[in-house]
Amino acid sequence: MNRLQPSTAEPEALGRVAVLMGGSSSEREVSLMSGKGVLAALQSRGVDAFAFDLAEQALCELRTLRASRVFIALHGRHGEDGTVQGALELLGIPYTGPGVLASALAIDKHMTKRLWQCDGLSTPAWRMVASAAQAHAAARELGLPLMFKASHEGSTLGLKRADHPREVGAAFAEAARFDAAVLAxxxxxxxxxxxxxxxxxxxxxxxxxxHIVAPGGNYDFEHKYYSDETRYICPCDLPAGEEAAIAQLALHSYRALGCRGWGRADIMIRATDRKPFLLEMNTSPGMTGHSLVPMAARAAGLSYEDLCLRILADARLDAGRSAQREGASP
Incomplete structure (x- = not known):
C-alpha cells in the first residue's frame, strides 16, 4: 500500500482533548495502558490533552473541563458499545471512532456475524447457547474443535476452546462467567x-x-498483552494477491457495520483452501506497546504519535458535525 500521510491539523486547532481511559469494564487495565500511551503521544505533539477515567469522574464533567473533543481509549462494555458514544452525542462533544449504532453492533459478536452473513461475507458457523446442554448440542451440530466466546467481551476474555466432548461444559462455563450471551x-x-x-x-x-503467530496457536490475554513470545509478522508474509483480497474483505466488513474513524478486523485463513473467515470487528483497538494497529501503521509509514493525531482529527458526532469551532481537518 501507499505510505500514509499524517494529519495536517495543527495541535492548537484540535482544542482541549480528553483521553477517556480506564472505566469499569473487564478490560480496564488494558484501557489504562492504551490511554496513557495516547495521552503521552498527543502531549508530545503539543496537544492540550488530559486524562479522564470514567471510573473516577462523571462524564458530564467534560463540560466543566472545557473538553472540545474526546479520544476514546476505552475497551469493552461502557466504552466500546455505544453507551459512551451516545452520552457524548448528548453533550455535543465530538469523539473518535464509530458512532452509536456501529459501536453497539460491533461489540455484539452475534449481531456482527448476522450482518456479515446477510452481506455475503464469510464468517465461521455459530450457534448461541445458554446452557451446557445447548453447548453440547452445538458441538454435535458444528463439530469440534469449537470456540466458546462471551458475546460482548474483547481481549480474548471469556474465550475458551473445546477439542473434546468432555471439555465442552467447562468451555461454556468459562465464557458464561463473562457474559450471559455465549457464542459457540x-x-x-x-x-x-x-x-x-x-x-x-x-x-x-x-x-x-x-500475521499473528502465538505459542501453540494460543493467542490468549497473556500472549496478547504481556508476553514477548508471540510473533507479529508485518509486513505480512502472505502472497501479495492473498493479502490484497483479505484487505478488501476487512474494508467490506468495516463498511457493512457502518464504522468510521478506525477499527480492526480479526480474520482466520483456513489452511485447507486459504479461504478467509471474519471473526470480529474491534471499534476501539488497543494502543498499548503490544497493540496491532500502531504496528501496522508504522509499516505504512505512520508513527504512533501521527496515528493518534490522525484518529483525533477525524473526531466527530453521528450527525456528521465535527469540532467546527476548532476548525480541524484530517
Missing part, C-alpha cells in the same frame, strides 16, 4: 491475521496485514 463458533484451523482500517466509507484505507 466453529474453529478455523489455519493462519490468524488482523487488518486495521482508518477513515470512512469509500475513503477508508486498510493498513498492512499482520
Amino acid at each position: 463458533e466453529q474453529f478455523i484451523e489455519g493462519d490468524e491475521v488482523t487488518c486495521g482500517v482508518l477513515g470512512e466509507g469509500d475513503a477508508a484505507v486498510a493498513l498492512p496485514l499482520i
